[in-house]
Amino acid sequence: MCENCSKSDLTLLNDVLKEFASVRGSLITILQKAQEIYGYLPVDVIYYLAEKTGNTPAKVMGVATFYTQFRLTPVGKNLIMLCKGTACHVNGADAVEKAICDYLEIKDGETSADGLFSLKTVACLGCCSLSPVMMINEDTYGSLTPQKAVEILTEIKAREEA
Amino acid sequence: MRIVIGEGSCGIAAGALKVHSAIDAFANSDIQIGITGCIGMCFLEPIVDIYEENELKARLVKVKESDAQNIVNAVKENNLSLVDYLKISDEDNSFLTQQTRIALRNCGIADPENIESYKEKGGYEALKKVLTSMTPEEVIEEIKTSGLAGRGGAGFPTWFKWNAARQSDGDEKYLICNADEGDPGAFMDRAVIESDPHNLIEGMLIAAYAIGAKYAYVYVRAEYPLAIVRLGKAIEDATKENLLGENILGTSFSCTLRIKAGAGAFVCGEETALIESLEGKRGMPRLKPPFPAQKGYENKPSNINNVETFANVPWIILNSGKAFASMGTETSKGTKVFALTGKIRRGGLVEIPMGLTLRDVIFNIGGGIRNNKKFKAVQLGGPSGGCIPEALLDTVIDYKALSATGAIMGSGGMVVMDEDTCMVNMARFFLDFTTKESCGKCVHCRIGTKRLFEILTRITDGKGKEGDIELLEELCDSVKSGALCGLGQTAPNPVLTTIKYFRNEYEAHINEGRCPAGECAALRKYVIDETKCRGCTLCAKKCPVNAISGSVKQAHKIDTNKCIKCGLCKSNCKFDAIEVK
Amino acid sequence: MNEKINITINGKAITADKGETILNIASANGIEIPNLCYLKHLSPYGACGMCVVEAKGSPKLLRACSAVAADGMEIETNSERAVKTRKAALELLMSDHDGDCKGPCTLNCPAHTDCQGYLAKIAENDMEGAVKIIKEKVPLPAAIGRVCPHPCETACRRTHVEEALSIAALKAFAADEVRKSGKSVLPEIKKNSGKSVGIIGGGPAGLSAAYYLAENGHKVTVYDKMPKMGGMLRYGIPEYRLPKAILDCEIEEIKSLGVDFRNNVMIGKDITLEEIRNSHDAVLIANGAWKSTAIRCKGEDLEGVFGGIDFLREVALGNKPEIGEKTAIVGGGNTAMDACRTAKRLGANEVSVIYRRTRNEMPAEDIEIEEATEEGVIFRFLTNPDEIIGENGKVKAVRLQVMELGEPDEKGRRSPVPVDGEFITLELDSIIIAAGQRNDSFGFEEMPVTKKGTIIADEKSFATSLDGVFAAGDCVNNGASIAIEAIAKANNAAKAINAYLNGVEVSFREPVLSEREVTKEMFEGKEKQSRVKMPTRPADERSKDFGEVNLGLTREEAINEAKRCLSCGCHDYGNCKLIKYADDYCVDCKKYAGENHPAFTETKLQVIERNQNKCILCSLCVRECEDTAKKGILGLVGRGFDTVIKPEFRDSEVIKDCVSCRKCVDACPTGSLRFIQK
Structure with a gap:
């Protein structure tokens, strides 16, 4: 793992993945839910979601950096x-x-x-x-x-x- | 009597929820308290209506928490004079009475969270009519008769798109509602969804029936959380009543409706980018052809319309296409909703028949410019549109007539500007927006908008060069013809229209180092009018860089070399002695 | 059978399959529509905006890569609007394309010698390969490598790290090595054209033109007034800098191409221009600038006063001008340095250089000044001859006006001004005025000349007022300059003459190139490797004879020095579609100059280097990786102007999934991707 990868509790994503992982075209929805959970999109979460949704990390990253709603770093209170x-x-x-x-x-x-x-x-x-x-x-x-x-x-x- | 509180986003932002809980606290359970959406008179929010049965008894405006007791008492005691001081003035009320409401017909009247409230207003009758007595072709024909055109901005005939999607091969077709209302300064669609979600659902169902779509999506901007919540509830309620889902109302027609929340990208208002986004990808426009009617969502035939377009559909079905077409001009039929904002006295949502003039809307309905300032321009169509000067205020609202000015009808943003607005800075503002919102796919938009923004920035910074206006024009021309999608193709419009109508302002910036509106900080100069200055020393105390000197009771002076043009002196001066040159 | 449609493209009637795109139909019919983001096996993408074409009746331009042709379409691929739109796309791309097509060395060399190319060959110990590259521009590499004031080194980016590469010395080294091995690097001579060219002047310009015209199959005759060829290289450069035996070899090589040398032939005396014109299909005048400039000072006509180049020529001819024990040279340029060091070698005891500014302003090369100082030359800065004092018609002394530097002018250059009443008198036996050179129009009276007396020739076509007569080098327009400049002009003139002989008119134009603006900060962290020092003979030994001062580099030194090259120029220059189009459309790369997008170079794909600075976001690599290689390693990150292409996104990791299929590299239309050996 690289230096800026945090260790997130990936089990928090179970419900989201259960509901959406197999629904085509749900990547944005999944990322939105993930951001609700973690407050932002940690790198390990992006990798995990890529694996679970059958996308390459490059693709997930492409989506996460395209939309302004997504944050790759934590925000203030x-x-x-x-x-x-x-x-x-x-x-x-x-x-x-x-x-x-x-x-x-x-x-x-x-x-x-x-x-x-x-x-x-x-x-x-x-x-x-x-x-x-x-x-x-x-x-x-x-x-x-x-x-x-x-x-x-x-x-x-x-x-x-x- | 019952109390109805306006709880659209604007109302809530102005404090409607606090008013609501204050009223709740005073009212007994025997007083009926309800909510409604946005009536569109944003300048008067929070608004509280008092109804007797279905008759509006009083409309109270700019209500504060402290008014709650009076309101409750007025209802309890059946004595409305207690709240006379809150009643809307006749003048303000003329904002509403001059309008013709079709798309907004239930907004601010019906309870958006209650399907019964919609049904009481004739809701879902049009769907019943369509499903039980009309063929899809007849529906399309009725829409054709109405002359309804896409309200998202392009003004493309709605029936044509429906027909193309209907004619397309394939049994799996999609209907998509574009609710990614991204134009800064436009909030018509949000108001419709928040205030009358069932109207949208009904309009979509009729369209789905017409084109043969079994699946429908509403793509809503992420910045509209309330709209998403209310639409979600409406879908739930409609599904419960078999207005959505399998075999709707016992017919063979089935349709499911899902909400997809956008994630913040203006370009997703472009239909092919929206489809990419719906598919969970980066919202980058596709090449056309193929058009969505042939290959859209998941490469299946798809039809995309905007919220306002759908919101007109149930009315047309119930009142006939002919009735709709009787309003408007030769080329533009029906009504159009505008979000009237900016330096306007009465800002809010305005629905008027096509064919009125801009002057009618801005001066008669909107009441003209705030603070007795002079009108300068009105911006139509957001970042894709243009600025129209005073000389063209008698232009009628009509797709063709507005396009002729260099602006466009657009989705309905109408931002009014006064003499204090710098038109170069306005163009820069829009290019800043398009630069940030460009998806980055095509060269002309990705780099072209950036360079336009840079040139405009150097002009507003007082570093414009001779030839910059021509350079802007040349680049605008190339971006228009070279960009891949509508965002890029229309991005130069704000620059071109401001150059066309306000070239002198550009020239003043470049040649004279002067911003005529006094807005561009780099070119602004603060000067104290010695005849007005009383020597109170307040400005000197407020100045963060000690640029103001002078003795007590003596006229003060600003050292322009030290001045950082923050404007604190001007906003603090009690004698209006500080001028901006 | 497929259904057919009929369309026209640029007026040409074409029958094509229904459903084909305009681009494919055009391409199948030999009509090229430019594109930067299209590959036939990938679906159209529409990013570059280069393939736009105009279809009659359509208000919008069509993207030919995706627009399907419809029956009856009338398409114009180069309509004014399409060309304008394409040009804007290129200008916008170039404004955000941060790369060097060619290294600054090449760009600063008047002849645009491919320094990076031959340095790479030297680094690989391939001296013949190096000479081959040099000779594409410079047919006299050993000579020029020794005498050139090397503008290439001035521009070298190594100066941001420590010191410039010793490019000129490496050039001479490579040529020397090949010569010593007994080999010659000669071009393949094209088929005899049946045309002949007369060249007047056998100096660097005339010889270069002879070389390239002979290469192109023309019969070349060079006329020169001196006994041997070489011009100023022979008669203006002292033996200790350029041994004439070396020059002879290089001239002999040119002769071996079938060039006819006629020495001791002076125009206007031995033969007329008219006669030369009559015996050739084209004529190139390259007779240089052979007269010393006078300084208009009293006593200039005394015995013992020499012109700088006259003096050097006499020495070169084997004569011994009478300069006596004490001499002085007036001037601060390279000719002055050559003269003072030559005077020293002729045995003068006291050799002074009189220069009216200071050392800082001296136009001569530093190394020349240093070596002259070592050899005992005395520099008298801030002095200027006021009067040359004679006795019995012979130089006895010079009275020098003392000068000081005045206020800087607009260009920041400080002009010398006399200090009122301050003079120095210097006893002398002779004085050499090396204050410049000018032309002699003797024999060319029928040609219009400039105020300076130089022949007027078109800057781009080199044509003079006489049909079929061209002119280049020191004798033209602005007059004398350095040898490589004369060679550069002669090369271009040779191209113009070649075109003229083939019946086409060619106007020379510099190609459109991308150039980076660099700062010192960009080179922080580069490993420092100091510049090789050219070994020389000791001053007291060398100043007594005319043997070569420089001892030359060893092979190891040369190879190591060549390896210092930063390879600034783009590896992909020859194949880059972007620059090809930019040149085709004559774009102004700086027109929309502004902020550049985030820049970085990374090698996470192990054998593939990705230079984002040169990326034009055509996404061909992304699509190849995803659609063809089925890997999906590369992706777009960010949005709008700031979008970049990245392999995944963990900045510190190597991507193991990459199978080095190189599809991305092959697809890249610019030099953004590069296959590297690790």
Whole structure:
């Protein structure tokens, strides 16, 4: 095994494989379920799934790196999905992004040093009337300003640290 | 009386769930509380409706948790004056009254999680009619009469595709619903699925019957979790009632419907890429021909339509193709749903008959530009579309007329921009999007969009060179004719239309080092208007790089060499004394 | 029988099987449609966008690889739109194709000698093979290897690691070895063309042209005013740098190709240009630049004042110019170095070099300056002759104006300016002015000349104002330069003349090539191997005679030095479809210059090296591996611009499933994949 291969508990995949392994064209679904289980797609999981679904690892990797939903590294405790759709862009999403990046000292796609936040910009969350919008985990925050975004993050941080 | 809370994604994002639980907390079990989907007035969310039987008694808008007690009391005491302060204004209500709703007819009215609610509105009657009294050919003929065209953007006649799939050899055929609504600034399909999932299911079943498909898939964007949940429940409920599955409603027609969640790739909105993705592969478009009608999913004949297209079908069957065709223009029939957003006063979902003008939609329904700013352009069709200037606002909404402007009808994104929007940066924004979303297969799109983006970036960074506009035009032309799929072929549209209508803005960036809209940071200059500055020192305190100097009660000054153009001074100034040049 | 359809392609009526693609029909009928991602046994893919063609009535271009021809189709494979679209595809690909078609040595060599090629042969101890490659461009390798200021070495990428390869010395080594073994590497002479060419001037340009024209079957006569052939190589380069016996051998080889040498024939005196024109089908003027440039200084007409090249020529002819005990050479170029070291060898006690700038600005080669210094030459920098002082009509002294360097000009070059009133007087017996050379148009009066007096010839076709008369080398346009430059021009002129004799007009064009932009950082971690040092005779010994200064390399030294080559040029240059098309379509590789995609080279497939920098993502390797080899080892990773092809993805592991079938390598249209021996 190579140095960046973790040792994941592969038995967690049993149910998923039972349901989908033999269903043609289910690779994406299987990867989605695997990511739900592990929070991301560890390398050994990808190899294991390749073996179990009859695909080559290159093929599974090709799919896993094609879609933005899949992550090959763990994410922070809170995933910030900042919408960069047209409406959000027109209403100042760039400034919000800059404020978040400055506050967390990270760039898009990175995780903050304390592991609390990961930032991912997304194409459109479809809440255009509330633009600019971000989702943190399951919650949506609309009509953002740079200040408001930082306040929200500060609040979550305080809650996490408490 | 019963209380109905609007719980589409927008409503929830605005706080509908909190309002709901607050109302729950005050209400006794004798008050009926229900939910509905999205009425489309996103600018007024959260919205709470009060019904007496099926009659809407009051529509309460921008409801907060703290209003819950008043609402409950109003219902309990049968005294709606208690919530007069929350009632929608006539002006805002005109947003709805000016619309004609077919695809959205149940949105914000029916309960999306309750099949009975759909049936009460005439749901599944069209399916019954089709299965019991029409041949597939008659269905296709009815759709042909209606003039319904693909609402995903291309505007291809729906009947033609159905017919091609029907005529194709093979007994295993597939029906696919494209719900991979990826255009940034468009959310029509999400609203339909979240608010009226049975309408989609019914439309699909009718199509499946027409082409002879036993299997149907809905390919939904991963970013629409609520839509997936509600559609899943609707499929379950419909299956229970034998509206899906084997021998539907006792006829020989069988059809199963499955949801496939996308995993984040805009290009999967392209039909052949969508098929690849459905098959569990990288979503890279295939060469056409063969077309999906001949060789689609699993190389079997397949038909793909967009959500909104299907959402019109039950209405057409019940009300006749002729009724549908009586709306619209010579070449574009029926209605079209738009997601009206941007710098608009009243943003949300708008369904109007074809043939209205852009001005009707933006100014009459949308109420014009927010904050008394000046209208600059409207962007139609997302990354594949274009920006239309004020001079062309009287263009009618019609596939042909819109294409003539260089934009397209598109799936329905309509983003309004005001004088503060830089059109070069707008083009750059879209190319940033297409560059990131390009699948990388063909050269013209993979490298071409990247290079377009780089050239646009250098222009907005103030590093544009003479000849860059011509270089953009030349490259756009080549990408359009050389790219493999629709994504690449249309990617240059935002650049070409902004050059066509706003060339002066490009020239100002390149030749004068100036961004007329004041949006491009590299070209922005912050200046304090001495006549307005009161010397409050707030800006100087907020400035992160100490670029502002001045004594108390004296006009301040910005050192432009130090200024990093963050805009904090401007957003903090209480006297509107800071200008962007 | 298959059902047939009738279509036209480029106006040609064609009957074809129904169901065939446009590409296959065209190819079966001898019409080539470019493509980069298509192989007949794989299904069409549609990535490259090269095979686009226009079909009458279709608003969109069709991809010929997949579009099935329909009866009645009218197809145009090279419509303006198709060509434009293809060209854009190539320009976009080249903007993201980070590779060197040819090594910088080759590109910087005026004659584009394939240095990497012959260095590889030397490294394999195949000296004949090396000389064969050299002679494709340079017919005088031993001579040029000794005298060339080697622009190839200046460009050598080894300079980013430690020092450039000793390319010129290796060239001379290979030629010497072959000569010493008694062999000659000669080209195969083509069938006699029945045409004849007269070449005026037997220097490097004239001899090179003679070599290549003779190779092409033409009868060549070389006219030269001097007693022997070789031109400046013989009469301008001192014996201690280039022993004439070596030059004689190489000239003899050229003669052996059937070239007729006529020495002591001067145009305008012994024969007229008109006469030469009348006796040949074409004429090449390559008579060089044989006059020393004056410096317009008082006293220049005194006895004891020599021109630099005049002085060297006299010595070469076996005469002993009277330079006395003390002499000075004016100038800082290679001719000045040759003159001062020659003066030393003639027995002058005190030899000075007068140069108005400093050592840093000297155009002469470093090694020449060093060796001159070792031999006792005195350098007087920042001085300039103000007046040559005479006595009885003979040089007695020179008054030197002291100079200083002024402010840098636009190019950053600092011009010397006089220091007011500061002068030095230097006692002298003679002075040699090596300040440049110019042309003599004597005998060519009917030809238009430039302000410099050089003959005007077209830069690309080498044609002059007279029909059938061509000109190349030092006597043309910009005037004198280094020998290899004259050879380069003569080679191209020979091609033009060959074409002219065959009745076609050829305009020379540099091929389109991909070139990398490199930084020092890219070479970090390369093992350092220092440059071989050419052994020389001790200064006090060599400065007393005209024997060769350099002692030459040993075979082992030469082989090891050749092995230092980084092989920058692409192994696949001759077969690369991408560059072939880029050249066909004359693309501008830098037009869309921008960010490049992630780059790496890896060898996880053990015997196959994958250089992602050159990959154009045609996916032929992926598809071959999956569809033909049934292995599926290679795959696309990532999306959009950042997509790369990787074998699986564990970066540190070797892929054991690969059976080295090489299908991927064979399918690759560029040099991205390479079979390597381990």
